[in-house]
Amino acid sequence: MDHTDHMQQSIDLAVSVIRGTPVDRYDDPSPCADFTVRQTVNHIAFGFVLAQRSATREPWDETWQLEDGAPFLIGVPESEWAEKCAEEGAATARAWAEPGVWDGDSHMGGSPMPAAAIGSMMTSEFAVHAWDVAAATGRRLDVPEELGRVVLDGVLAIAPMGRDGGWFGAEVPVADDAPAFTKALGAAGRDPNWTP
Structure with a gap:
């Protein structure tokens, strides 16, 4: 497997979880600090848009605001969010499967970054938020x-910046022999044993 496969797997996880989430649970709290389920689904959806624009090197619209909702979900009934996310996720995966897309520089939210670093970050982002x-x-x-x-590698690469920026909480200690994904959750400030 290569990074393109991992991106696809991560998107598939996120889409599968969103599809399996009843809309009547959207007001429930989530382990993502101060985010409800609705806000976390919207955050994943917004991530699809930004990741796709990063892959294609298209500029993103500076008027977009997370609190307004992912652009493709605005005005869409929540009962249709899962299918819209599936469509956008598939488009994002296709964009990151294009030859050479992981090479050179791209952008994330207007800031230039190596494309491979963006791809790694978003692969981690989709999996952690799916959880x-x-x-x-x-x-x-x-x-x-x-x-x-x-x-785990992707989370560790951005964890210090994430904690400084307030998008990661303090690291949660996990057992040395824990699975890699459990360690990734801890590094991203999640308690792997969190329950609603």
Whole structure:
């Protein structure tokens, strides 16, 4: 497997969890600090848009605001969010599967960054937030060990910046022999044993 496969797997996890989440659970709290399930789903959706624009090197609209909702979800009934997310997730995966897309520089929210770093960050982002939604609704998320190692590497690469920026909480200690994905959750400031 390569990074393109890992991105696809991570997007598939997120889409699967969103599809399995009843809309009547959208007001529930999540382990993602101060985010409800609705806000976490919207955050994943927004991530699809930003990741796709990073892959294609298209500029993103500076008027977009997370609190307004992912652009493709604005005005869409919540009952249709899962299918819209599936469509956008598939488009994002296709964009990151294009030849050479992981090479050179791209952008994330207007800041230039190596494309490979963006891809790694977003692969981790989709998997961790998929876990947030799954945990918030009382489900387990089965992450293959190889993907878990990739997510852990991605989280560790941005954890100091994430904590400084306030998007990661303090690291949660986990056992040395814990699976890689569990370690990734701890490094991202999640308690792997969190329950609603």
